[in-house]
Amino acid sequence: MSTLLALALLLGAPQGISADSFTTRVTQGKLVEAGSTGAAYQKQLWDRITDSSAAALKACIVSNAPADKSPFTVVADVAPDGKPHRIDVQPATPVANCFALRLGKMTLPAPPKLPDRASYPIEIDVSIVP
Numbered sequence: 001m002s003t004l005l006a007l008a009l010l011l012g013a014p015q016g017i018s019a020d021s022f023t024t025r026v027t028q029g030k031l032v033e034a035g036s037t038g039a040a041y042q043k044q045l046w047d048r049i050t051d052s053s054a055a056a057l058k059a060c061i062v063s064n065a066p067a068d069k070s071p072f073t074v075v076a077d078v079a080p081d082g083k084p085h086r087i088d089v090q091p092a093t094p095v096a097n098c099f100a101l102r103l104g105k106m107t108l109p110a111p112p113k114l115p116d117r118a119s120y121p122i123e124i125d126v127s128i129v130p
Contacts, residue, residue: 022090025075029123037112041120044109052106053099057128060098069128072096074103077119082108085119099126 032038061067072091076084087104089096111120 026123028121032121048109056102057099060095064094067095068093071127074124076122078108078111079119082110
């Protein structure tokens with residue numbers, strides 16, 4: 001069912017919004033997360049990257065002082081070997097861009113194979129709390 005919903009969302013996208021738009025990629029990540037493989041993969045993902053992503057975020061804040069600590073969203077595709085690629089952030093603040101670069105150097109858990117995609121879309125909402 002999530003494939004049909006994703007197709008409907010893509011076909012019904014307003015003109016000027018492509019299948020590669022940031023908004024569409026966020027939607028794809030959320031649909032996959034809500035699908036049959038989502039909960040198990042999210043658990044594996046966060047078990048693996050909680051500490052390293054927290055360290056990356058702290059380092060990005062320190063290296064961009066005074067840091068813009070506004071919330072941001074990251075989208076990426078995870079290859080079968082766990083390597084994230086096609087990483088993008090919005091808003092693209094210095095801290096968000098730094099975090100995206102560091103995420104690109106991480107190895108994530110190998111994602112489940114999706115029937116209609118070569119890679120596994122993810123989206124991460126980042127809020128920095130004091």
